[in-house]
Amino acid sequence: MAGHHHHHDFAGEKLVKAARDALVEAGEQWTEMRADVFEALAARDRPASAYDIAEGVGTRRGKRVAANSVYRILDLFVRTNLARRVESANAYVANSHPGCRHDCIFLICDLCGKAVHIDDDSLTGALRQAAQGAGFAEVRPVVEIRGHCSECASGE
Template sequence: MGKHNHSHQEHSGDSLMDAASASLIAAGEQWTNMRADVFEELARHEKPASAYDIADNLSAKRGKRVAPNSVYRILDLFVTNNLALRVESSNAYLANSHPGCTHDCIFLVCDDCGEATHVDSDDVSRTVRAIAEQRNFAARRPVIEIRGICASCN
């Protein structure tokens, strides 16, 4: 994994939208109106959101039905390009507050309120990737989820 040569600037609001757009365009993808709408809807959620939640909210906002399958495709593109993080155990997504930065996904997931906190730990990532490498396994996107109760619900 090595040392990160980037800043961990946390973006929000318009800054997050601009960073996400720039990151996706830099990856050779287009920042379409639909992709912008999906990202904006995802970013307004503090807790992980499902593709169905996003599709329902966008349908109401746009005044016409938005298919969950279309949202899933966009969310998968966002995950591939580090604009979004996927909480595997709940099949839900969070906007990456530092788009374009590549980190292994380590989540603390509350079983009561559903909050998922993303944690960056180079030590844990190095250890997990080393374990995979020792077994001749090429780790692409390690995901670690720790289920429990958050401080607010405790």
């Protein structure tokens, strides 16, 4: 498939290290709070809201964490490619390959909420070209496809 390539997806401690390295390389600091937010996000198997993350980090730290602080960190993570935002759900997922930049296509299950992302630059490239042809700059395609995941579709 043109525009599609394979890259290494990280998980667990390797994902946290890859995220930390990518953030530092982008000129940002890897603080304890940023580490806690990233770890809480990466531990989830579904897109999470800033409130979900704030609650998890607050429980872990034993004190309330403001959702506004978490939003700022998540926005930084999206800008630096550590996380992706599922626009229609106002939720976030950790990017399992933070060193590799692609436009992301989300497949979102309407039944269980699972979000799978695929990278296919040939598809998003056409969107990018159309937007640039219409005079847009700094184009960032956001593609979300809704339906039923294989588990839900098979009735499991």
